[in-house]
Amino acid sequence: MTDKEQWVVWNGSLGVLDMVTIGHIEAREDGRRAYLAPPYGVVGPFSLDELEAQGRIAFGECLVMSRQRWQEDQVELRLEAREKRRAFQFQFRFAESDQEEHRETLNLPTEGALTPSEINAAFRRLAKTAHPDAGGSAEEYRRIAEARDTLLEQFAAAS
Numbered sequence: 001m002t003d004k005e006q007w008v009v010w011n012g013s014l015g016v017l018d019m020v021t022i023g024h025i026e027a028r029e030d031g032r033r034a035y036l037a038p039p040y041g042v043v044g045p046f047s048l049d050e051l052e053a054q055g056r057i058a059f060g061e062c063l064v065m066s067r068q069r070w071q072e073d074q075v076e077l078r079l080e081a082r083e084k085r086r087a088f089q090f091q092f093r094f095a096e097s098d099q100e101e102h103r104e105t106l107n108l109p110t111e112g113a114l115t116p117s118e119i120n121a122a123f124r125r126l127a128k129t130a131h132p133d134a135g136g137s138a139e140e141y142r143r144i145a146e147a148r149d150t151l152l153e154q155f156a157a158a159s
Contacts (some may be wrong), residue, residue, distance in 0.1 A: 007051075008070040009040055010063045012081025020064070022048065036064065086155075087113030099154070105147035116155055123148040 009020045023037030025048060034051070035044030043059050051057045055069035063077070100110050106122040108114060126144045130136035 006067065007036075008063075008065050008067055009036065009043065010065065010070070010077060011061050012063075012077055013061050013084060015081060015085070087115065099151070102147035102151050105144055106151070114151065114155070116152055119148055119151045119155070 004021060006019045006021060009018050010016070018040075020040050020043075021037045022034050023041055024035040024044070026033045026045065031050075032048040033045035034048040035041055035046075043062055043064065046057050046059050046064065051064060051066075056063055056065035056073070065073070103110050103114075106119065106126060108118065108122050123144055127141065128134060130140040130144050132138050132141060
């Protein structure tokens, strides 16, 4: 392992991909600890032994990994990051009061990111008793269907 070997640093929340080198290595009783070279010198200390053995290590929002591990994992990592960014954008894109009312209608948390599957599951759970054929009222069913449709439309618009 040399200080010239190139590693990949990936920050999925920001969509940042860069090549880095190890800047500083400390030998300790529990193994080698390392820091990345500038401009990523704040990334560390992390276990250099673990990085070399696993090919990848998490540090905060960053992943430091070998080039080979990046080639193997990049599709999954990019998709995961895109979903996190979409959920984050969705959370703040729309008026809080409008979203809050629809979330309350579906008994969903009033804060935090939602996924389409969470929205649909909440709707199905309530539809079992709200539908007129199940003893509910047409008005109540319309209200939960409208809340579901609005939240799903907002999610699609954020994508």
